[in-house]
Amino acid sequence: MATLEVKDLRIRYNRSGPEILKGLSFNVEQEDFFAIIGPSGAGKSTLIRCINRLVEPNSGDVILNGRNITKVGRRGLRKARRNMGMIFQEFNLVERMSVMDNVLSGRLGYIGNFRSFLRFYPRADIQRALELLDEVGLSDFVDKRADELSGGQRQRVGIARALIQQPQILLVDEPTSSLDPKIAREVMGMIKQMSEEAGVPVLCNIHDVQLALEFSNKVIGLQDGFKKFEGPTKKVDKATLDEIYAMEIL
Amino acid sequence: MTASTLSTPRDSVKTWRRFKYPQSLIKYGIMLIILVFIAISIQYLNIHLERVLTMFGRLGNLFANRYYPPDIPYILDSEYLGYVFETVKMAYLGALFGILLAIPLSWFASFNMTPNKRFLYPVARFLLMVCRAVHEMIWTILLVTILGFGMLPGVIALSLFSLGFTGKLFSEEIEAINQGQVEAIQATGANPLKVFVYAVLPQVRVAWTGISIYTWDAAFRAATVVGFFGAGGMGWYLRRTVQQVESNRVAAILISIVGLVIISEVASAWARNKVSTS
Amino acid sequence: MMPSTLEHKLAKILTKRKKYKAIRYGLYIFIFLLVLGSIQTTIIKDTDWEKIGTFGTVVKALARFFPPDFSLFPHLVKPTIETFMIACLGTFLALVLAIPVSWFAAHNITPYKSITYPIGRAIMTLSRSVHEIVWGLIFVAAVGLGAFPGILAVAMRSIGFISKLTAEAIEDINPGQMEAIRATGANGFQVILYAVIPQILPVFVGNTIFQWDINIRRATIMGLVGAGGLGLTFHRQLVMYNYGGVTTVIIALLLLIAIGEVGSYYIRKAII
Numbered sequence: 062m063a064t065l066e067v068k069d070l071r072i073r074y075n076r077s078g079p080e081i082l083k084g085l086s087f088n089v090e091q092e093d094f095f096a097i098i099g100p101s102g103a104g105k106s107t108l109i110r111c112i113n114r115l116v117e118p119n120s121g122d123v124i125l126n127g128r129n130i131t132k133v134g135r136r137g138l139r140k141a142r143r144n145m146g147m148i149f150q151e152f153n154l155v156e157r158m159s160v161m162d163n164v165l166s167g168r169l170g171y172i173g174n175f176r177s178f179l180r181f182y183p184r185a186d187i188q189r190a191l192e193l194l195d196e197v198g199l200s201d202f203v204d205k206r207a208d209e210l211s212g213g214q215r216q217r218v219g220i221a222r223a224l225i226q227q228p229q230i231l232l233v234d235e236p237t238s239s240l241d242p243k244i245a246r247e248v249m250g251m252i253k254q255m256s257e258e259a260g261v262p263v264l265c266n267i268h269d270v271q272l273a274l275e276f277s278n279k280v281i282g283l284q285d286g287f288k289k290f291e292g293p294t295k296k297v298d299k300a301t302l303d304e305i306y307a308m309e310i311l
Numbered sequence: 312m313t314a315s316t317l318s319t320p321r322d323s324v325k326t327w328r329r330f331k332y333p334q335s336l337i338k339y340g341i342m343l344i345i346l347v348f349i350a351i352s353i354q355y356l357n358i359h360l361e362r363v364l365t366m367f368g369r370l371g372n373l374f375a376n377r378y379y380p381p382d383i384p385y386i387l388d389s390e391y392l393g394y395v396f397e398t399v400k401m402a403y404l405g406a407l408f409g410i411l412l413a414i415p416l417s418w419f420a421s422f423n424m425t426p427n428k429r430f431l432y433p434v435a436r437f438l439l440m441v442c443r444a445v446h447e448m449i450w451t452i453l454l455v456t457i458l459g460f461g462m463l464p465g466v467i468a469l470s471l472f473s474l475g476f477t478g479k480l481f482s483e484e485i486e487a488i489n490q491g492q493v494e495a496i497q498a499t500g501a502n503p504l505k506v507f508v509y510a511v512l513p514q515v516r517v518a519w520t521g522i523s524i525y526t527w528d529a530a531f532r533a534a535t536v537v538g539f540f541g542a543g544g545m546g547w548y549l550r551r552t553v554q555q556v557e558s559n560r561v562a563a564i565l566i567s568i569v570g571l572v573i574i575s576e577v578a579s580a581w582a583r584n585k586v587s588t589s
Numbered sequence: 590m591m592p593s594t595l596e597h598k599l600a601k602i603l604t605k606r607k608k609y610k611a612i613r614y615g616l617y618i619f620i621f622l623l624v625l626g627s628i629q630t631t632i633i634k635d636t637d638w639e640k641i642g643t644f645g646t647v648v649k650a651l652a653r654f655f656p657p658d659f660s661l662f663p664h665l666v667k668p669t670i671e672t673f674m675i676a677c678l679g680t681f682l683a684l685v686l687a688i689p690v691s692w693f694a695a696h697n698i699t700p701y702k703s704i705t706y707p708i709g710r711a712i713m714t715l716s717r718s719v720h721e722i723v724w725g726l727i728f729v730a731a732v733g734l735g736a737f738p739g740i741l742a743v744a745m746r747s748i749g750f751i752s753k754l755t756a757e758a759i760e761d762i763n764p765g766q767m768e769a770i771r772a773t774g775a776n777g778f779q780v781i782l783y784a785v786i787p788q789i790l791p792v793f794v795g796n797t798i799f800q801w802d803i804n805i806r807r808a809t810i811m812g813l814v815g816a817g818g819l820g821l822t823f824h825r826q827l828v829m830y831n832y833g834g835v836t837t838v839i840i841a842l843l844l845l846i847a848i849g850e851v852g853s854y855y856i857r858k859a860i861i
Contacts, residue, residue: 113772115768115771115772139774139775139776140774141774142771142772142773142774143773143774144774145772147769147772147773149765149768149769151765153763153765153766153768153769154766154769155766155769155770155783155784155787155788156763156766156787156788157787157788157790157791158783158787161327162783166770166773166775166783167773168773169770169773169774169775169779169783170773170774170775171774174776174778174779177775177778177779177782177783178782180329187327190327191326191327203327204331219769222769222773226773226774232772348677349677349678349681352674352677352678353678355670355671355674356671356674356675356678356735356736356737356740356817357735357736358735358736358737358740362732362737363737366731366732366741369731369732370731370732372731373727373730373731377730400627400630403627404624404627404628404632407624440850441843444806444842444843444846444847444850445839445842445843446806446807446809446810448722448810448813449809449810449823449839449842452813452823452827453835456650456827456832457647457650457651458647458650462632463632466632532718532720533720535720535723536720536722536723539722540813549723549726553726558730561726565719565723565727568718568719568720568723569715569718569719572718572719573714573718576714576717576718
């Protein structure tokens with residue numbers, strides 16, 4: 062059974078507006094690094110946000126390890142989100158909190174209101190946060206405020222925050238487009254390596270085709286809300302890319 | 312373990328505590344001091360905390376039994392409406408005089424543009440500070456004792472209030488202007504007055520207009536109650552009804568005050584919006 | 590052909606300008622007359638000039654306030670401290686109460702938009718539109734004389750000012766940070782705690798300090814309606830026709846406000 066199954070996902074932002082996703086289906090397996098590519102405006106970001114319902118889909122199913130996320134209530138949704146780590150394009154760290162608190166905020170789904178108010182986390186969580194920060198090379202920045210960090214460092218905190226959730230899947234939304242090319246490659250490498258170590262599949266929406274081909278093992282090509290291509294990365298050639306990006310060239 | 316583990320040795324971070332020795336201690340110390348101060352104040356002011364609990368019942372009782380029903384015909388009376396009109400006049404005259412006085416005073420009291428740093432600057436600053444520091448009700452009472460009852464002390468009190476209010480904001484605007492334009496006018500050999508008129512005024516005009524409209528709004532709020540101390544306007548009615556414990560009429564007057572202030576606030580918000588977009 | 594059309598245009602513009610100028614000056618004259626009219630009715634007609642008398646009598650009335658009655662000074666310590674405490678407690682109460690009000694009145698995080706948003710806005714507007722004297726009267730009527738109604742009145746007036754600016758700050762926080770916290774599976778309370786509060790804390794604290802400064806001023810007049818502090822002493826001296834004492838009270842009041850001004854300046858500097 063696939064880790065994540067997406068079936069016939071459809072969405073439009075307002076009733077009279079255009080459909081952004083027009084019936085998408087695909088499966089993410091346990092060991093996948095799944096890249097979503099396509100021209101801007103194809104619906105890549107919307108797709109990622111539909112998986113954890115930051116954007117509500119109009120119809121279709123998202124099934125994570127047998128649980129249908131589109132059907133659960135508020136409490137169930139929180140539990141489902143807890144099982145999906147997310148990494149953002151603009152990092153979205155809480156800038157006025159310390160690096161440590163930002164990483165620990167990944168555990169919010171597991172602790173109660175009272176504990177989160179006092180910021181009193183279980184010892185194991187703190188230990189894990191330290192390990193993760195060490196792994197992303199930020200062990201010297203634990204008590205720095207997030208707004209003192211550079212872009213690359215912030216994204217590494219973002220990776221640690223996503224992984225401390227002990228997710229069953231990582232949703233990654235354009236992790237590199239706010240970074241310069243060299244650091245973008247480093248960050249991608251880190252995401253790949255750490256997700257493999259944790260045994261977590263990755264669903265990554267990425268604009269940069271070069272990076273997508275380099276790091277992924279499967280690719281989906283989106284164009285205007287339709288799936289234009291799906292298959293192993295090896296099968297992607299110039300012709301497929303031309304087809305996916307046809308609109309952009311026009 | 313990974314390539315990303317830079318030069319940091321693995322055992323450099325083993326534990327982490329939220330409590331940092333000096334900073335956290337200072338933080339919690341300050342919080343403790345604040346709490347202790349609050350406790351002392353409650354003690355000192357003789358506030359019985361059980362009164363806090365019964366307060367809501369008594370407030371409810373006040374509104375439900377004594378204020379309700381408000382005596383609406385009372386505030387629709389033509390005599391009362393005349394006083395409302397007086398209040399409006401008082402507010403805009405006060406605001407107008409205050410703003411007119413604030414123009415030279417804020418110029419003198421702005422650090423960058425003041426024509427005379429030694430004398431005019433401190434004097435103007437001091438005047439503005441005194442205007443602002445003394446509450447408008449105290450101005451009213453003082454002026455009523457000197458000038459007697461009537462609208463004149465009210466208008467003067469509101470002028471002083473508006474002067475303090477606008478003067479500070481005006482001079483802050485002047486202090487934030489673009490110095491380059493000032494230098495350009497100075498370079499033509501203009502005297503300080505000309506510099507003020509040609510380099511400063513054009514830059515602050517829009518902001519000042521917004522502040523002035525806001526001042527009118529604030530002056531009106533104050534004008535509704537200056538009459539309470541004998542300075543004309545609808546506040547006088549408030550005093551009379553409060554003293555004679557005509558609670559239904561008090562309620563009606565309060566409703567009229569809230570209604571008028573909301574109207575003036577909406578109007579001033581609209582006007583400010585208009586000014587800032589045009 | 591060219592020059593003549595140009596001249597034509599110029600003439601058109603000029604007449605247009607003349608027309609606008611006429612309207613503008615007309616408006617100015619109208620406003621000027623209006624102001625003159627109100628001065629005539631409110632100041633010249635309404636005032637009892639006989640009673641005020643000449644410039645000399647006004648100066649004489651002023652002179653009664655001097656010299657200040659310094660024998661009153663020892664009696665001023667307690668009310669001054671009281672005033673200061675009323676301002677502090679009032680600000681503290683306002684700060685606590687402003688939290689739910691600004692939560693309700695910020696349209697991006699308000700819990701039930703159709704119910705709580707209007708409630709929040711209404712409390713905000715009501716609090717700001719009613720003068721502290723009126724609040725004082727209401728609370729004195731409800732809970733009796735003393736410092737307590739003064740604290741409530743000061744707090745009531747401040748809530749609106751603090752929560753208005755706070756709600757505005759909440760409305761333009763970075764939504765990405767909220768999204769990120771929500772994506773971890775946090776509940777609504779945790780999202781506010783982790784994504785909203787850290788972002789607005791500086792604005793909130795800055796406003797509170799600013800209000801504290803103003804509240805000291807407000808607290809000085811609470812005594813006028815029977816709610817404790819320096820205002821009470823001020824009123825008593827005035828009723829006893831002890832004008833020198835009035836001056837002393839005003840000196841005390843100015844000192845207190847100066848302390849507040851300096852204090853708030855340094856606190857703001859230390860925090861931000």
